[in-house]
Amino acid sequence: MKRLFPTPVLSISLCLLWLLLNLSVSPGNLLLGVLLGVLAPLLMAPLRPLSAHISHPWTILRLILRVGIDVLGSNLQVARGVWTAKHRAPRSRFVHVPLDLHDAHGLAALSMITTVIPGTIWSELALDRSVLLLHVFDLDDEAHFIEHFKQTYERPLMEIFQ
Template sequence: MKKWLPHPLLTPILALVWLLLNNTVAPGHVVLGLLLGWAIPRFTLGFWPERVRIHRPLSLLRFLGVFLFDVLMANVAVAGLVLAGPRSLNPMFVQVPLDLTNALAVSLLANTICLTPGTVSARLSSDQRTLLVHALDCTDPEQLIHTIKTRFEAPLKEIFEC
């Protein structure tokens, strides 16, 4: 079974992403989404460094809710910054020390930061212990580090590294 469906959780997630990208639930797109959701994990199995283990699925759902809320709030904040003009910006690079050791969790953290408007993951240190983050408007780097670690890193650690 694992040979034919190596990542059972990833299949419906990829299908859902396909439907969201196409903005339709037409039967053809549902079938194509499920086919892609099955084929992508199946044919990329050799590229996965380790089997993905989600230790706390409910924490994953809570993390997704927090992430979506933060994306919404960040969109509003960035729109305000754009309307206020470039003089109101305080861009800054911040070094965020990482407690995560799971490669997938580190990747998800970096992507979460990039998908949140106003912040971008710029570089992961060679020892994978520090993430360089660029913030569009940052007046308190310690607060930014605290926010990233509590809202994103801690839940990912709970989900993937218990």
């Protein structure tokens, strides 16, 4: 049974989504929904990454709260930087951050966190996953930024995924 339905929740969801999008439960739509629910997970199974081993639920909660606080603070910093740009131009630059995190799931989470925080852009990851290139909107102290990034985001993700 697991062979035919590797992800039963996904299969049921795809079938229901098909029916919902078509606003019809006709036999033809029902058949197409079932076919979509069965075939799509089977055909896409090779593209799915390995399952992640997640631990330390309190670390996850602290990281989510920290990211939320940083999003608010960065929004204010970027807004202030934009408003005061004619008096003091932002010091944008690229920063190379050495990484100790090598887990694919952890790096994916780190890329989402970086994308969510205003003023930072994930630009490039080295092929060996050892260095991350970030663009920072306004940066005073590069060493302090790197230390903050590693302590605030990379270390908790290492606890969670490695």
